[in-house]
Amino acid sequence: MNRIYLDHAATTAVRPEVLEAMLPYFTEKYGNPSSVYSLGREARRALDEARATVADLLGADEREIVFTGGGSEADNLAIKGVAFANRHKGNHIITSAVEHHAVLDTMHFLERNGFRITVLPVDSYGMVDPNQVAEALTDDTILVSIMHANNEVGTIQPIEEIGRILAEKKVYFHTDAVQTAGILPINVAELHCDLLSLSAHKFYGPKGVGALYVKRGTKIEPHIHGGAQERKRRAGTENVAGIVGLAKAFALAQGEIETSAAKLTALRDRLWDGIAARIDHVRFNGHPTQRLPNNVNVCFSFIEGEALLLNLDMHGIAASSGSACTSGSLEPSHVLVAMGVPPEIAHGSLRLTLGRENTEEEIDTVLDVLVEVVAKLRDMSPLYEETPSKPLP
């Protein structure tokens, strides 16, 4: 059975050319970039080059790039770093209800430590209203964190507009670009952000390495102490191979954005249209146009997401769901709930995220399997027989 991987928002495979670029830094070029001898200087050079590459791709200065141990760490460093370094200016932070848990849980931590957090609602597409951001600002507001695009439903937030408002008010602005890096063009000046997080394994780089853009002049408190690495913003010997891999993967992805976006959009539309045409009682989630080119999020009424995922897995198809069973809690996806999706519908959500290796044939296979599996589970569902023609709320 061929495997069909449709969970690229979860992680991606390392590209061969990325792995090749990384390998020497595990073996013959194993020096510590802080060492003075040539082996160390060699590693330092690779680190500097990687930093320059990433800075260039983001439209930033290389002094503004901090490498981290992943996207979650970048989010943590941005939010806690700004919060603790700017506490004397105020204790109010604004975010949205649909952020990744790396942001939301960090906000809750800060709330327990004396900060005041405003969580903005979203509309039925999962979109934040820039006017609501402006209205939520107070004299005490030190930071706003709104994601670039949502990891579950793919909605792209109006970051430029929010950024412009905040630049005028001189409030720090962080955006989690983990889902957009490698998929959309990213320029920190155009986005008007002061901090931006990204993660290598979402764009065919290795796991365990990410980056945080920190605009010059932004005060942040480090949370890993113990050395002068990363301009004292993140101590610890650098993950040289990982950082080289991040830069290589990011350069490849950003260089191919136009062709990859066109390909992904065509595949996404084929999947979306196929589901809409062949399965009834469905609800598509996220914004219809302001969305990532690789994301389809859909709820199938009367069935539950985990059962759907297990059935797809039996056919070799990897996907994800926002059902309670797959979130590890008793609640369905906080993103779908914030968008007003009723919990009984949210339990039946399926997220399919496409990538560079997917083909039209795979999409057609997935559609055939989905039709079969949804029908099978609905046949078993006591809800389906009772309301066969009930429209979705």
Place this chain on the structure above:
Amino acid sequence: MYSERVMEHFTNPRNVGEVEQADGEGQVGNPICGDIMKLSIKVEDDRIVDIKFKTFGCGAAIASCSMLTEMVKGKTIEEARAITNRDVAEALGGLPSVKMHCSNLAADALQLAIDDYLSKKEEGSNA
């Protein structure tokens, strides 16, 4: 995370559907929680001769219903009464702890189906 036995029952669920002219029906759970289990039974001479289930729920919910129907078929009402959710989970080779409370309710649905059967029987004898 699931045992082989759970996956086997999930892949090939037994006794899916509804018993025709059921003698008793029971349903537990609600759609908000993402789990509903519905059982229907046919009883002859105080013995459950047929049982079928329908489920809106996760892998564990489907497997536990399927397992229960196998355990119950052919048992007397009294024997069936004694089956607990824990018995079902054990027969499945265990369930992940997060699933024990939300998805392992098949025996509760059976109790309700038996209650329903007994109350109908009483109504019948009173009529």
